[in-house]
Amino acid sequence: MYDLAILWDWIAFSVRWLHVITAMAWIGASFYFIALDLMLKPNKALPEGAHGEEWEVHGGGFYHTVKYMVAPAEMPEHLTWHKWQSYTTWLSGAALLMIVYWVGGELFLLDPTKADLALWQGILISGGSLTIGWLFYDQMCKSKLAETPTLLMLLLFVILVIMSWGYNQIFTGRAALLHLGAFTATIMTANVFFQIMPNQRIVVADLKAGRTPDAKYGKIAKVRSTHNNYLTLPVVFLMLSNHYPLAFATEYAWIIASLIFLTGVTIRHYFNTMHATGKGPHWTWGVTALLMVLIAWLSTVQTGETWEDAEARALTPYEEKYVSAASFEEAYDVVIGNCSMCHAREPVWGNMQWAPKGVYLESPGDVARHADQIYLQAGVSHAMPPPNAIQMDEDARRTLVAWVREVRNQ
Ligand code: HEC
Structure with a gap:
């Protein structure tokens, strides 16, 4: 039988699959090149213009890589560009964001206890903030600030903290952290697409034409790549955070997300130094551990919403549709009996300790908002409730399915 919710869930799963694979390729390649860069060894026998070499062994063969700092004496016929990993990660991520947080926005994006937004307004803020974020960051990097990279990095951190707070004022905790991740990842991909790649193309064209490329392009690429390097780990944390309510659904989720950016710096600093000098600064692990303890402690401060608050809150039009269905009463009893x-x-x-x-x-509004999820988790599949806790009979499952279908077929 044709069923949109099922089709949609499979589309979401496929896009997520793609997104994780492309992200692994991107982050894998970027970590590889950072490590390679830092491990290069000088060798007098290398051709002119060569900065260093590295020998590696992998998959049954030996690899000999030589890095030319500005360019080799002669441009090779064939050049492999590493850019599609980044682009496909962003494109699949944007598609996933739209699937989960725009199309599924009534449940995953909007939080009526924080802000009274219509879905289209939420979507506008979601897409708009990602675009404006990049434009603002880009201007900052092009300004005089670029001459003081440390100050620039600090300002970037301040912006991320403000965004973390801002997103948490209007979106569900889950959407807030995810958007902070998307905000950051958009900057990273845009750095590759709008700055690093075009500049590299200019350099290649200059070299081919026998001109000396302007050294500023190398500097720009360095600043942007350094940002990307330190932002990678926090982005992955934020993307995974939606599995852990303690990270996203507690009072200080926005501070937790902010602190994660600091762990991105401490952890990367260890590896960057280790690859460059053969020995990492061990204090960074102490600081990282302290930050994680602080984060865990902050997560124990729970949000104040009680069951009475939830009960008293006015229903949104979306929830109203599901609550006013003739079969709601019966479905609600099933949920209260098997899920609450x-x-x-x-x-x-x-x-x-927590949901x-x-x-x-719990409340009718809660149940209505999760209609699609209930349908998929406990109606058409047997994912919920966990079988070792409760065995829910087929009649109860049919009741849930009938309720959601009644509303959908209206
Ligand atoms: C014994 C406790 C328990 C009961 C009862 C229970 N659940 Fe769950 N539920 C869980 C746990 C644990 C998870 C998290 C699973 C995981 O981490 O993958 C979960 C996750 C979920 C999710 C989120 C799935 C996701 O991946 O986002 C939904 C929706 C859900 N349950 C719905 C229900 C419904 C509907 C019922 C009743 C029919 C129900 N649950 C009954 C423990 C329970």
Whole structure:
């Protein structure tokens, strides 16, 4: 049977699959080149213009790489460019953001307890902030600030903290952290697309034409690549954070996200130094561990919303549609009986301390907002409830399916 929710979930899964693969290729290549760069050894026998060489062994063969700082004496016929890993990661990420947070915005993007936005307004802020963020950052890098890279980096951190706070004022915690990740990753890809690649093309063209390339292009690439280097790890954390409600759904999620940017610097600093000198500064691990302890502690401060708050809140039009269905009453009873012991603001199942994945299924509004999720997790699949906790019978599952289909077929 044709079913949009099922089709959509498979599209989402496929795009996520693609996104993770392209991101691995991008980050893998970028880590590889950073390490290679730092490990190059000088050798007098190298041709003119060569800065250093590295011998590596991998997959049954030996590789000999030579780096030419500005360019080799003669441009080779064939050049491999490393850019598609970055572009495809951004494109698949943008598609996934639209699938999960725009199309699924009623559930994953909007939080009526924070801001009273219509879905189109949320989408506008989502897309607009990513675009404006890049334009602002780009101007900053082109200004005089570029002459003091440390100050520039500090300002970038301040902007990220402001964005972290801002996103958390209007979006669900989950969407806030994800958007902060997307904001950062957009800057990283745009650095490659709008700056590093075009400049490299100018340099190649200059060399081919026998001109000496302007040294400024190398400097620009260096500043932007350094930012990308330090931003990589926090972006991955933010992208994974939606699996951990303690990271995204607690009072100080915005501070947690801000602190993660500092761990990105401490961890990368260790590896950068280690590859360059053969020995890393061990204090960076101490600082990273302290930051993680601070983060864990901050996450124990829970958001104040109680079950009474949730009950008292006015329904959004989307929720209203599902609550007013004739079959809602019966479906609601099934959810309360089979889901709420875990998916509650104060769970009562076993030693559970917080709702899994931050999914609350208590008030009618909660249940209505999660209709699609309930349909997929407990209706057409048997993912929920966990079978070792509760065995939910087929009749109960059919009740949930019937409710969601009733609303969809209206
Ligand atoms: C015994 C506790 C328990 C009960 C009862 C339970 N769940 Fe869950 N639920 C979990 C856990 C644990 C997870 C997180 C699973 C994971 O990490 O992949 C979860 C995750 C979810 C998610 C989020 C899935 C995702 O990947 O985003 C949804 C939606 C959900 N449950 C719906 C339900 C529904 C609907 C019911 C009742 C029919 C239900 N759950 C009953 C423990 C429970």
